[in-house]
Amino acid sequence: MRTITFTHILRETLAAELRRDPSVFLMGEDIGVYGGAFGVTRSLIDEFGATRIRDTPISEQALTGIAIGAAVAGQRPVIEIMFMDFITLAVDQLVNMAAKLHPIYGQSCPLVIRTPPGGGRGYGATHSQSLERLFAGIPGIKIAAPSNAADASGLLQTAIRDNNPVLFLEHKLLYPQRFEVEDELPEPIPFGFAKVAREGDDLTMVAWSHMTWVAQHAAAKLASQGIEAEVIDLRTLSPLDIDTIVESVKRTGRVMILEEGPKTGGFAAEIASQIMENAHDYLEKPVRRLAGADFPMPSAKNLEAACIPSLNDILALARELVQN
Amino acid sequence: MRTITFTHILRETLAAELRRDPSVFLMGEDIGVYGGAFGVTRSLIDEFGATRIRDTPISEQALTGIAIGAAVAGQRPVIEIMFMDFITLAVDQLVNMAAKLHPIYGQSCPLVIRTPPGGGRGYGATHSQSLERLFAGIPGIKIAAPSNAADASGLLQTAIRDNNPVLFLEHKLLYPQRFEVEDELPEPIPFGFAKVAREGDDLTMVAWSHMTWVAQHAAAKLASQGIEAEVIDLRTLSPLDIDTIVESVKRTGRVMILEEGPKTGGFAAEIASQIMENAHDYLEKPVRRLAGADFPMPSAKNLEAACIPSLNDILALARELVQN
Amino acid sequence: METLKAYSLMLTIRFFEEAIERLFLEGRIMGTAHTCIGQEAVAVGVAAALEPRDAMTTTHRGHGHFLARGADAGRAMAELFGRETGYSHGRGGSQMMMDPSIGFYGANGITGGSIPFATGLGLDAQLKGSGRVTVCFFGDGASNQGVFHESLNIAALWKLPVLYVVENNGYAMSTSTSRGLANPHIADRAAAYGIPGVRVDGNDFFAVRDAVASLAADARDGNGPALLECTTYRLSGHSRGDPRVYRTREEEASAWQKDPILRLEAHLKSDGTLTDDAIAETRLAAHAHIDEVVHFAESSPLPKPASLTNDLFAS
Amino acid sequence: METLKAYSLMLTIRFFEEAIERLFLEGRIMGTAHTCIGQEAVAVGVAAALEPRDAMTTTHRGHGHFLARGADAGRAMAELFGRETGYSHGRGGSQMMMDPSIGFYGANGITGGSIPFATGLGLDAQLKGSGRVTVCFFGDGASNQGVFHESLNIAALWKLPVLYVVENNGYAMSTSTSRGLANPHIADRAAAYGIPGVRVDGNDFFAVRDAVASLAADARDGNGPALLECTTYRLSGHSRGDPRVYRTREEEASAWQKDPILRLEAHLKSDGTLTDDAIAETRLAAHAHIDEVVHFAESSPLPKPASLTNDLFAS
Numbered sequence A, B: 001m002r003t004i005t006f007t008h009i010l011r012e013t014l015a016a017e018l019r020r021d022p023s024v025f026l027m028g029e030d031i032g033v034y035g036g037a038f039g040v041t042r043s044l045i046d047e048f049g050a051t052r053i054r055d056t057p058i059s060e061q062a063l064t065g066i067a068i069g070a071a072v073a074g075q076r077p078v079i080e081i082m083f084m085d086f087i088t089l090a091v092d093q094l095v096n097m098a099a100k101l102h103p104i105y106g107q108s109c110p111l112v113i114r115t116p117p118g119g120g121r122g123y124g125a126t127h128s129q130s131l132e133r134l135f136a137g138i139p140g141i142k143i144a145a146p147s148n149a150a151d152a153s154g155l156l157q158t159a160i161r162d163n164n165p166v167l168f169l170e171h172k173l174l175y176p177q178r179f180e181v182e183d184e185l186p187e188p189i190p191f192g193f194a195k196v197a198r199e200g201d202d203l204t205m206v207a208w209s210h211m212t213w214v215a216q217h218a219a220a221k222l223a224s225q226g227i228e229a230e231v232i233d234l235r236t237l238s239p240l241d242i243d244t245i246v247e248s249v250k251r252t253g254r255v256m257i258l259e260e261g262p263k264t265g266g267f268a269a270e271i272a273s274q275i276m277e278n279a280h281d282y283l284e285k286p287v288r289r290l291a292g293a294d295f296p297m298p299s300a301k302n303l304e305a306a307c308i309p310s311l312n313d314i315l316a317l318a319r320e321l322v323q324n
Numbered sequence C, D: 001m002e003t004l005k006a007y008s009l010m011l012t013i014r015f016f017e018e019a020i021e022r023l024f025l026e027g028r029i030m031g032t033a034h035t036c037i038g039q040e041a042v043a044v045g046v047a048a049a050l051e052p053r054d055a056m057t058t059t060h061r062g063h064g065h066f067l068a069r070g071a072d073a074g075r076a077m078a079e080l081f082g083r084e085t086g087y088s089h090g091r092g093g094s095q096m097m098m099d100p101s102i103g104f105y106g107a108n109g110i111t112g113g114s115i116p117f118a119t120g121l122g123l124d125a126q127l128k129g130s131g132r133v134t135v136c137f138f139g140d141g142a143s144n145q146g147v148f149h150e151s152l153n154i155a156a157l158w159k160l161p162v163l164y165v166v167e168n169n170g171y172a173m174s175t176s177t178s179r180g181l182a183n184p185h186i187a188d189r190a191a192a193y194g195i196p197g198v199r200v201d202g203n204d205f206f207a208v209r210d211a212v213a214s215l216a217a218d219a220r221d222g223n224g225p226a227l228l229e230c231t232t233y234r235l236s237g238h239s240r241g242d243p244r245v246y247r248t249r250e251e252e253a254s255a256w257q258k259d260p261i262l263r264l265e266a267h268l269k270s271d272g273t274l275t276d277d278a279i280a281e282t283r284l285a286a287h288a289h290i291d292e293v294v295h296f297a298e299s300s301p302l303p304k305p306a307s308l309t310n311d312l313f314a315s
């Protein structure tokens, strides 16, 4: 065992995949010498060179489209969109091109889009958004959102080896976090399998990405108060492992879904709907969503904190859910 | 009373607003002499000239951004995005600029984006999408989706007079449809008020835009079988009139939400979640979503039909919902 | 490609497109399509200069490019009929067909949407050292999309073997180039990226072919991309049901005088390659071919909706 | 604007930016910011040539533009501190401030994102016949965004009174212009749109001011937009914590030799406008001003989260 940051295991995993398969290459803004805005690709250029660790001009739309074309021709590009907010510029290429390639034309498009969503760093309204909602409703795009180092590595390997476009979310608060992992990189983790991050029979918390940690802290607190919360870490949003959620909800009868992004129109709604469709009769209480404010992320620390679900919000809702 | 097509009343309404307020102008691709791909703006250039009925190059991103700048400076641009699929190119400007202007900078941005979503015409995967899901989760953008001529006119007036960005959906199957309306254009219709398009106590159908008609046809059929379905036409998605829905669901205990776009990650999930959050104890059956296939819209007529909820799908689900 | 083959291909394209316009009028096909009548010399001129290993992306107005590149006209037509035998099994329609086996990577219905895709094919070719040149077709209107600028800058920066071919047919839907482009000389845009910008008469099969041959050779030699502007005219309406209120019938009549097919025909006659009889025969053969194509397409089975379920993702 | 005022403004900007770098190091402000040290002559040169009715949009590196345009430095600093007295009440941070009352329309943190916005201000001015010229600032990196191309084409086509000012400071983050632009002469891109493309030394206050005065006059006269490239150098890192591994310390040292403030200072000394004492005094005053600014900002109240609830939409 060893400890490693989220950033480092991503880098190790990218390096391993670059070594394994010559058709894998990385492309993005300032990912070469600079190592990316969050340092994930730092030093990779030394081993793999500027051809495979490819800096691009500031042209998100074209760089995404170029990766799509290269992917269809047989490459396995892994692109980095520096902040998830900037993926708005690539929506056309992802929605109208990448997502259509297999279902309409029968072509494979093995493309990974790595990008950091999320607030908590005071970066403001255009550098803090959780925009998985833009793609969760687009058939043809897979979405992975790991919460820890081992999952990040296993899911990234799967993403790179998958023959479809995969959006890979790296919450920016996770980058510097340290995790215990095996010495060797884990095996690829298949998509569509949530992980029960903590077991419990009193209520179910569904989360992904950084919110999983907030949920786990809350669950630990609740445990000290005699409430056993089960925490389900989705790992991938598309495909969604509804079975694991439903299995848990059938036991607990109470469930909350945690989402960092604004509540309205978020992915928690999809999960809530599927829970209702699949486990309605087991619900003791209505499914609850605890999500971000319906407001753009402000930059001031205190305002930002007010827009993201907090530990206290979770504790209060959990207590409400387990009542009578 | 008179009969009028959806297209014509939109044109009349635009003309009336252009006459009323000199700061209103229209901008889009081929909206001048050509009259727009669906003919909505046809002949307006004769009265208002090329300055106010402004053709643009094929540059969706810039034309949207230009409208935003002009709006902040005091104009009231009404832009047309020829097919809703192309709005993917303007997501950055709408999400990162338009939607932030008031909450972050305190600026008004009176902008209307008219655009046709929807299938049914065999136009294929990039000319048939219902992409309200891209914006329903973005705080700061309003969404109107009328189903008939009177609502289209009243809501469009409100949209143009609103000081915020409003996405205005004109389902392409509605354009040629004829509706009975008053001789005079209706008054502006305030946002956030759904309409009960048909009353009934056995189950509730929630719909918007073209799906409202499919729901009403189904309700008529069901009535002949002794099942009284209430049809709620949302008219606006943001703001969402959850009160009217909840009031109905409390009476019926059974509800289905109809959505043309793919089921997963659609707006029906948001509605379903809010119903659960607000009327859980009144539900006799779980909230059901009847939505499009999780597949890009194919162009072949029979495939396309298979991807959109049909009358029969609704009837079958309605019967299931009212059982026991 | 020998000139006779080119001539016959141009006829095939013309009649294919005319058949489509007829089929729409007769209500035998649905949806929409954009025909390239008047622009056949660009499609065939480009194709004539390419090697089998080369690649091509197209636009919404792409039937001609596809046929010139060697598509099976029957399968292309079947796609318009929404049949199982179509290139996309009826899922794609006119604007969404690919056939990588002949280096054809289609379009996606988004004006300009394939420009970065083609650039990505160029990157792939460079990475593999495959010697493949990619031709990226787009229209004058598409050249106003931001992604044109982004893609050309990157292709030039990285010296990718991509030849950007803009078919300047005078209009983007109803918008004439002078109303859509601040500087209507699209080839001038090449200077912004420090690459060659060349303009040729796109109704002249030979001029197009020779320009492409030369620019493609440069690209293959590692000299990077170029921008080739082919001036031509869209003789048909933009898409079905276009009343063409944005231009005069006189303008169209004078454009018909420059019909690239008649021009090549005249050339073949004047240099003795073809007699009037041979011309009539070639035309007849092309007509017969298209009749068969339509028959094949129309009598092909419908696709089965159930087939969709498992096809969303590649395995 | 008289030269002395310009000089003192440049100092204010410099010290404002230096204060920010210090405040980050000391952990007194959070989030991020991009300082414009070394580029003050562009900001002030442009502002000096504009009229009060004119407008301006900026970039992520926009403090200098804002201050040059007449912003209250205290309120700008308060925004960085996330305080209620900030221009955006602490909601926006460094990259998101506007003050239309002085014709300043800010940026939004998206590289290139304000280019169409500025173009829209130009359209508004044309519609109103207000005689307003809008200056649209952006960087060399931003000039690779598609929306640059789209916006300039439209502005040129419609002859909008917009002056596009690209601050070519040699880098987009770590990417030097030669690695980001196929043709690093950004002014050359103007030809694609048939508009004037002018290049000036952006470290020369007078050169910038005069070029802007002349191009703005043209735009005001209805002659349409222009593209002005101001070559300069970002003396600071891209944003806080930039180790600047992408360039050498020697290169930076030689760039410091061209510090626009020292240059203007030398000019003012050599032409007798300022003595060494006066310079020292002006610098001291600017420092004192920034100290006050920081004090005002830091002692301002925090915004109240409850204030957000009702502010999503304009009424």
Ligand SMILES: Cc1ncc(C[n+]2csc(CCOP(=O)(O)OP(=O)(O)O)c2C)c(N)n1
Residues within 6 Å of the ligand: B029, B058, B060, B082, B086, B089, C034, C059, C060, C061, C109, C110, C111, C138, C139, C140, C141, C142, C143, C169, C171, C172, C173, C234, C238
């Ligand atoms: C992003 C986008 N905007 C608009 C359209 C609608 N549209 C289809 S073709 C076309 C005109 C294209 O003009 P040009 O590029 O010159 O090609 P041409 O039709 O002349 O072949 C337009 C506006 C579209 N399909 N995609």
Ligand SMILES: Cc1ncc(C[n+]2csc(CCOP(=O)(O)OP(=O)(O)O)c2C)c(N)n1
Residues within 6 Å of the ligand: A029, A058, A060, A082, A086, A089, D034, D059, D060, D061, D109, D110, D111, D138, D139, D140, D141, D142, D143, D169, D171, D172, D173, D234, D238
């Ligand atoms: C769409 C988008 N892509 C990338 C970034 C990250 N980013 C911020 S500034 C910057 C460099 C901009 O370079 P330039 O335009 O030359 O301005 P400069 O920083 O030199 O002032 C980058 C890549 C961003 N904010 N927005």
Ligand SMILES: [Mg+2]
Residues within 6 Å of the ligand: C139, C140, C141, C167, C168, C169, C170, C171, C172, C173
């Ligand atoms: Mg054209």
Ligand SMILES: [Mg+2]
Residues within 6 Å of the ligand: D139, D140, D141, D167, D168, D169, D170, D171, D172, D173
């Ligand atoms: Mg720069």
